[in-house]
Amino acid sequence: MTDDTNTTDTTTTTTPQPPTDPAEEWEIQRDQLKSQADAHFRSHSYAQAIADYSSALQLDPTNHILLSNQSAAHLAHGEKSKALQTARKCVECAPSGWVKGYTRLAAAMASLGRYAEAAEVYSRVLGEMDGENVVARRGLEECRARERGVSERRREEAEMVQRELDRQRAEREEGLRDGGSGKDGREKKEEEEEEGKKKQTNDGASCEEDDLLDDFFSEVENVTEKPKHQDVESTTSDNNPDEESKNNRIKIHLNDLGTSASQINRLLQTNYEWKNLNPYYVLDIPHTIDDDESIISARYRALSLLVHPDKNPDDADRAKAAFEQVRKAMNQMNDDVKRKHIRALIEQGHKQGKRDWEETKRKDASSSTTMDPEKDRQGLLAAQSKATMKIFAEIEAKRRDVERRKRKFEQRERAQEDEEKTKEKNEREHDMRWREMGRVEKRVGNWRDFQMGGSKKK
DSSP: OOSGGGOOOOOOOOOOOOTTSOOOHHHHHHHHHHHHHHHHHHTTOHHHHHHHHHHHHHHSTTOHHHHHHHHHHHHHTTOHHHHHHHHHHHHHHSOTTOHHHHHHHHHHHHHTTOHHHHHHHHHHIIIIIOTTOHHHHHHHHHHHHHHHHHHHHHHHHHHHHHHHHHHHHHHHHHHHHTTSTTHHHHHHHHHHHHHHHHHHHTOOOOHHHHHHHHHHHHHHTTOOSOOSOTTHHHHHHTSOTTTSOHHHHHHHHHHHHOOHHHHHHHHTSTTHHHHTTSHHHHHTOOGGGTTOHHHHHHHHHHHHHHHOGGGOGGGHHHHHHHHHHHHHHHHHHTOHHHHHHHHHHHHHHHHHHHHHHHHHHHHSTTHHHHOOHHHHHHHHHHHHHHHHHHHHHHHHHHHHHHHHHHHHHHHHHHHHHHHHHHHHHHHHHHHHHHHHHHHHHHHHHHHHHHHHHHHHHO
C-alpha cells in the first residue's frame, strides 16, 4: 500500500518544559534512542530500529511519534499484525486529528488485506482532518482498486466454473448424439478430477461442527423418500407465459406445493440448516430451469404465502423460521453470480451421485439385471440428492471453519493488545515511582549539602 511507510517522523520528542527547567536525564536518553532508531530505519536495519524504539517507549510509553515510527518499522519488517497494534495505540495516544497516526493505521490494515477498513480510515482523514492529504488520497484510490480486483477475480472464477459446466454439458449432448462413443474415457478423466477436488474439499471443519456434520451425513445415508414436485418444470413450460397471468402461475405453484403444514415441516426438518443451504431445494424447484426468473419469482411468492406467519397463526414461531429460510434462499437466487455457482455445484453433485449409484448397482450383482426401471430412477435421484447435500454441507463447514479461525485470530490480537497495555501500564507506574524516589533523594541530598555547607561556614 502507498503510505509514508518508508519514512519516520524526525520531530523531537522532548516534552515541553518551562525555560528554567532543563530536560531530565530520561528525556535525553529517550531522544538518543529515537535518533539511533531513526538511523537504523533509514539504513533498512528494521529489527534494530524496532528494538531501539521499544527501549525509547519504555521511557515514554505514550509518545505518539515513537509509536508511529515503530509501526512503520514493524510494517517494513513484515510484521503486519504488530504494525496494526502499534498504529492503534498511536491513534489512541496522539493529539486529536493527528493525521499521520491514521495513515499508519490504514496502511497496516491494507497490508493485512482489510481494504474496506483501510478505505474507511483514509476517507475519514480526507473528510474530517485534511482534505488535501496526498497519502490518504492515494491510499484510498489503491484500496478501492484492490477491492475491485478482488470482486473481479471472484466474478472470473464464477464464469470459469460456468464455462466448464457448459463444456461438460456440450460433451454430454455430443456423446448422446454419437451413441455414447468415447464416453468411458471422458467419464474416467472426470472421475479423477472430481476425486482430486473432493480431497481438497474435505479439509478441516471444527470438532463441534464435525459432530453436526456426522449427524447430518448419517441421516442423508437413509434418504429414501421420493423427490416431490419434479414435474414443476413441465407443468409451467406447457403453459404459454404470454397467455397466463401472474396469479395463475402462483395458483399452479400453490397447488403443487401442498399444504402450509407440510412445507413448514419440510423447511424445518432435522438438520434443516444444512439441507437448506441449496436454495433450489428450499424453493422446491429443479435447477434446470436456468435463469427463468418468472418461474423462480412465482415459486417464491407461492411458497411465501404458504409459510408466512400471518397465514399460520397457530404455528407462528415455526412459520416465521420457515419464512426466513425461504427469504434467504431467494436472496441467493437474486444474485446472478451466486445462482450460476450454485447450479455448478448441483451439477457436480448429480455427476457424483450417478457414479455412486452405478457403484452401488455393481456391488449388488442381482439388481443389475432385475431392478425395476422406476426403482432404478428413484435410486439415482436419491443418490444425486445425497451427493449434492454433502457438497453444500462440506463447503459450509469450511466457511464456518474460516470464520472461526478469523474470530480466534482477532481474539488473540485483542488479548495481545490487552497484555501489552497491562505491561506498559505497570512499567509506566514503576517508572513514575522510580522518578519520584529519585527526586526525593535529590532533594534530601541537596538539603544535607546545604546543612553541611552552613555548618562549615559557622
